[in-house]
Amino acid sequence: MxxxxxxxxxxxxxxxxxxxxxxxxxxxIPHTHIDGLSVKELTKEYGSPLFVLSERTIRETYRQAKTAxxxxxxxxxxxxxxxxxxxxxxxxxxHQEGSWAEVVSIFEYEKAMRNGVPGDKIIFNGPDKTExxxxxxxxxxxxxxxxxxxxxYSLIELSEKVDKRPRxxxxxxxxxxxxxxxxxxxxxYESGKAWDAINKIMHxxxxxxxxLHCHIGTFMLAAHAYKVAASKxxxxxxxxxxxxxxxxxxxxxxxxxxxxxxxxxxxxxGSDISPTFDxxxxxxxxALLNAGFKTEELPLLILESGRSLIDDAGxxxxxxxxxxxxxxxxxxxxxxxGVNLLFTSFWYEHIISPAQECSQYAEDAVLYxxxxxxxxxxxxxxxxxxxxxxxxxxxxxxxxxxxxxxxxFIALRPKITMIxxxxxxxxxRDSEDLDYLMLPERMPEHLKDFEL
Ligand SMILES: *Cc1c(COP(=O)(O)O)cnc(C)c1O
Numbered sequence: 001m002x003x004x005x006x007x008x009x010x011x012x013x014x015x016x017x018x019x020x021x022x023x024x025x026x027x028x029i030p031h032t033h034i035d036g037l038s039v040k041e042l043t044k045e046y047g048s049p050l051f052v053l054s055e056r057t058i059r060e061t062y063r064q065a066k067t068a069x070x071x072x073x074x075x076x077x078x079x080x081x082x083x084x085x086x087x088x089x090x091x092x093x094x095h096q097e098g099s100w101a102e103v104v105s106i107f108e109y110e111k112a113m114r115n116g117v118p119g120d121k122i123i124f125n126g127p128d129k130t131e132x133x134x135x136x137x138x139x140x141x142x143x144x145x146x147x148x149x150x151x152x153y154s155l156i157e158l159s160e161k162v163d164k165r166p167r168x169x170x171x172x173x174x175x176x177x178x179x180x181x182x183x184x185x186x187x188x189y190e191s192g193k194a195w196d197a198i199n200k201i202m203h204x205x206x207x208x209x210x211x212l213h214c215h216i217g218t219f220m221l222a223a224h225a226y227k228v229a230a231s232k233x234x235x236x237x238x239x240x241x242x243x244x245x246x247x248x249x250x251x252x253x254x255x256x257x258x259x260x261x262x263x264x265x266x267x268x269x270g271s272d273i274s275p276t277f278d279x280x281x282x283x284x285x286x287a288l289l290n291a292g293f294k295t296e297e298l299p300l301l302i303l304e305s306g307r308s309l310i311d312d313a314g315x316x317x318x319x320x321x322x323x324x325x326x327x328x329x330x331x332x333x334x335x336x337x338g339v340n341l342l343f344t345s346f347w348y349e350h351i352i353s354p355a356q357e358c359s360q361y362a363e364d365a366v367l368y369x370x371x372x373x374x375x376x377x378x379x380x381x382x383x384x385x386x387x388x389x390x391x392x393x394x395x396x397x398x399x400x401x402x403x404x405x406x407x408x409f410i411a412l413r414p415k416i417t418m419i420x421x422x423x424x425x426x427x428x429r430d431s432e433d434l435d436y437l438m439l440p441e442r443m444p445e446h447l448k449d450f451e452l
Contacts, residue, residue, distance in 0.1 A: 005388070007359055007361070007386055008386075028353070028354060028358055028359075028360060028362065028384070028385050029353065030353060030354045030355060030356055030357055030358055031353035031354070031355060031394040031396075032355055032356065034052055034054060034315055034394070034419060035054050035056055035057075035419040035423055036419075036423040037419055037423060037425055039317055039355040039392055039394055040355065040356070040392065042317060042417065042425065043317050043319070043392060045425070046414075046415045046417055046425075046427070047414060047415060047431065048317060048318055048319040048336055048392065048414075049316060049317060049318040049319070049336050049337040049341060049414045050316070050317045050318075050414055050415055050416075050417065051314065051315070051316055051317075051341075051398070051402070051403060051414065051415070051416040051417070052314070052315040052316075052317060052416075052417050052418075052419065052425075053087075053089070053090065053313055053314055053315075053399065053416065053417070053418040053419070053428070054313045054314075054315075054418075054419050055093055055313075055418055055419060055420050055421055056419070056421055057312050057313035058090065058093050058094070058309070058310060058313040058399075059093065059097060059421070061308075061309050061310075061312060061313065062078070062093075062094065062097050062099070062309055063097070064277055065078070065277040065303075065305060065308070065309060066078065066097075066098075068276070068277035068278045068280070068281035069277075069281045069284075069285065069301065069303065071281075072281050072282065072285035072286075072289075073281075073284075073285040073288065073289065073298075073301050074298060075298060075299075075300045075301060076300075076301050076302075076303070077098075077100060077250075077300055077301070077302050077303070078094070078097075078098070078099045078100070078302075078303050078304075078305065079099060079100035079101060079102035079121075079123050079252075079302055079303070079304050080094035080095070080099040080100070080101055080102060080304075080306075080309075081102045081255050081304050081305065081306035082101060082102065082103045082104070082108040082111060082112060083103075083104055083105075083108065083306070083401075083404055084255075084306030084307055084309075084310055084400045084401060084404065085306075085310050085314075085399060085400060085401075085403050085404060086108060086111055086403075086404055087403055087416060087428055087429055088111070088114075088115055088428075089418050089426070089428035090310065090403075090418075090428075091111070091112070091115050092115060094309075095115065095116075095117060100117065100121040100122065100123065100302075101115070101117045101121065101122045101123065102122075102123045102125060102255075102304040103122060103123070103124055103125065103126075104125045104126035104128075105126060105128060106129070106130070106132075106133045106136070109122060109124060109133070109136070109137070109142075113140075119137075119139075119140025119141050119142045120140070120141040120142060120143070120167075122137075122140070122142045122143075123142070123143045123145060123252070123302070123304070124137045124142050124143065124144050124145060125145045125147075125171070125213070125215075125304075126145075126147065127147040127148060127151075127185065129144070129151065131154060131158060134154065134155060134158055134166070135158065135162065137166075138158070138159075138162050138164050138166045138167075139162070139164065141164070141167060142167070143167050143168070143169055143210060143211060144166055144167065144168045144169070145168070145169045145170065145171050145211075145213050145252075146168055146169070146170045146171065146197070146201075147171050147185055147186055148186075148187075149197065149200075152170075152197060152200060152201065155168065155206075155207060156204055156206050156207075159206040159207055160206075165206070165207055165208050166206075166207040166208070167207070167208050167210050168201065168207050168208065168209055168210065168211075169209070169210055169211030169212060169213045169250070169252065170186065170187055170194065170197050170198065170201070170209075170212065170213065171185055171186030171187065171213045171214065171215070172186050172187055172188075172189050172194045172212060172213065172214045172232075172233065172236070173185060173186045173187070173188050173189065173214065173216075174188070174189035174190065174194075174214060174216070174228075174229055174232050175189070175190055175228075176216055176222075176225035176226075176228040176229050177225065177228060178216075178217075178220070178222045178224075178225040180217070182215070182216060182217050185215070186213070186214070189232050189236070194236060195236070195239070198236065198240060202240070202243075202244050202246065209240070209246065209248065210248065210249045210250065211248060211249055211250040211251065211252055211299075211302070212233045212236055212237055212248055212250075212251050212252070213251075213252040213254065213302075214229050214232075214233060214252070214253065214254055215253075215254025215255060215256060215304065216229050216254065216256055217256050218255070218256045218307070219256065219258045219259070219263065219307070220256045220257065220258060221258050221273060221274065221275065222275075223275040223279040223280050223282075223283050224283055226253060226280055226283045226284045226287075227283035227284065227286065227287045228287075229253065230251070230253060230283070230284045230287035230288050230291075231287045231290075231291060233251050233253075234251065234287065234288055234291030234292075234293070235291065237251060237291075237293075237299060238291065238292055238293070241297075247297055247299075248299050249299060249300060250299050250300035250301070250302050251288065251299045251300075251301055251302070252302035252303075252304065253284055253301065253302070253303055253304075254303075254304050255303070255304040255305045255306045255307070255308075256305075257275070257277070257280050257305050257307070257308035258270065258274040258275065258307075258308060259274065259307045259308045259311035259312065259397060259400060260274050260311065260312065260397060261311060261344070261348040261349075261350065261397045262348060262349045262351075263347060263348060263349075264347055264348065264349055266349075270348075277308070284301070285301070288301060306400055306401075307399075307400035307401065310399035310400045311397045311398070311399045311400045312396075312397055312399065313399045314397065314398040314399025314400070314402065314403070315394055315395065315396060315398060316337060316341060316342060316394075316395040316398045316402070317355070317392060317393070317394055317395075318335045318336050318337040318392065318393055318395065319335070319336045319390060319391070319392050319393075320333055320334070320335060320336075320387045320388060320389055320390060320391045320392070320393070321334045321335060321336050321370060321389065322334045322389055323386075323387070323388070323389065326366065330364060330365065330366055331363055331364070331365040331366070331386075332365065332366045332367075332368055333365050333366070333367050333368070333384070333387050334368045334369075334370065335367055335368065335369055335370065335378060335393065336369075336370050337369055337370070337378070337395075337414075338368065338369010338370055338371045338376040338377075338378060339369055339371070339375065339376050339377070339378070340369065340371060340376075340406060340407050340408075340409050340410065340411055341369075341402065341406050341411075341413070341414070342369075342378060342395065342398060342402055343401060343402055343405040343406060343407070344398065344400070344401055344402055344405075345377070345378050345379070348397075349379065349382075350378070350379070350395050350396060350397065350398065351395070351396040351397065352367065352378070352379065352382060352384065352393050352394070352395050352396070353393065353394045353396070354384070354385060354387060354391065354392070354393060354394075355391070355392035355393055355394050356391060356392065358385040358386075358387075359385045359386065360385065361385060361386070362383040362384055362385050363383070363384070363385075363386065364381055364382070364383055365379075365381075365382055365383075365384050366379070366380060366381065366382075367379040367382060367384075370410075370411065371409065371410045371411065372410065373409075373410070378395075403416060403429075408432065408437065412431065412432040412433065412434075412437065413431065413432045414431045415427060415429065415430055415431045416428050416429040
């Protein structure tokens with residue numbers, strides 16, 4: 001038997017009762033394995049910090065979401081939101097499952113092309129598309145989602161110069177009754193701007209209006225907001241049918257479904273309050289089915305969910321660099337990853353578990369990253385058992401927006417692995433090194449030499 005490590009005693013007030021306003025006090029369950037692979041072995045093989053993706057969780061989550069919709073609506077298509085996580089391995093898992101691609105920039109567009117997604121299955125969103133970007137999308141038959149009138153006018157101009165008719169949809173913003181209203185993207189529904197844009201497109205007859213799109217927000221905890229949005233888009237589709245005799249091919253409800261993460265300052269944990277895929281599907285599908293379409297004219301329902309499909313499949317493994325006491329007596333633990341890798345720690349209270357056996361005594365701690373920068377805080381206040389230098393931790397639900405929004409500041413980016421369905425790990429992105437970092441740098445001749 002190994003000798004137990006000494007732990008200094010902690011004196012704390014006892015609260016009577018089972019739970020306080022932060023919910024029930026939980027015991028600490030070490031998270032030692034991911035999909036059957038040991039955390040310690042993974043970091044030994046790939047280094048620390050390390051991002052780990054579970055292919056099994058991605059596929060299972062996707063299938064749950066898909067079933068929620070296909071059991072309620074006859075014609076459903078998912079399109080993977082590249083900006084949420086555009087590691088090619090991740091994208092291809094979604095493409096293997098049948099997802100199209102949804103991109104918001106030309107480089108994401110080209111990534112999808114290189115992954116082998118057919119052009120007509122790449123949805124091109126976003127306010128930033130150049131004439132050349134439009135040209136490429138038109139040539140490939142990709143659905144172009146128009147964001148503003150300037151984009152519409154430049155497409156009309158371009159349509160004279162190309163042989164193919166652009167396939168377009170318009171992005172619509174609308175009031176769902178749930179603040180904040182995202183009105184900076186697309187054309188507004190209530191003020192009639194969306195209908196103006198539709199008329200402009202239909203009367204110019206220079207392009208095919210194939211769809212209507214909205215993306216009402218992100219981390220939407222109110223599932224009924226989607227019901228309002230779907231009804232408004234359906235209403236527009238039916239007006240187009242009535243006025244122009246034209247059938248819209250699809251209604252694209254965007255993304256924004258909440259994952260099970262807990263937002264900062266939230267009273268209850270995300271796993272308790274985030275709506276399920278069934279909740280979202282029920283709202284959207286019911287609204288579309290009740291709108292008044294004939295069965296054979298029901299538009300294809302497209303969904304661009306990002307975070308809710310990938311958050312649970314991502315883990316960040318890291319190590320404790322040091323402990324110290326702050327001047328107010330709180331314990332501070334310094335980890336080898338910070339906001340550079342965990343961008344989402346700015347808005348989530350990520351669950352962090354010890355990766356080894358630990359004591360059940362917990363203490364309030366601040367978790368800092370390794371950056372020499374004051375804002376590098378992973379958790380402002382978290383109850384954790386004492387962690388020692390060299391101990392490891394597992395951060396949960398980091399699959400969305402970290403592997404794309406990470407920043408190369410002070411530290412280089414680490415490796416990413418994916419554990420396959422058989423429990424075997426694969427390197428899917430190598431760590432960066434100095435050569436990689438300096439690749440685009442150029443040194444002017446007169447600055448090459450110096451003497452000190
Ligand atoms: C970001 C984005 C998504 C994905 O959003 P999630 O909140 O991650 O589901 C989908 N569609 C558009 C247009 C987006 O900008």
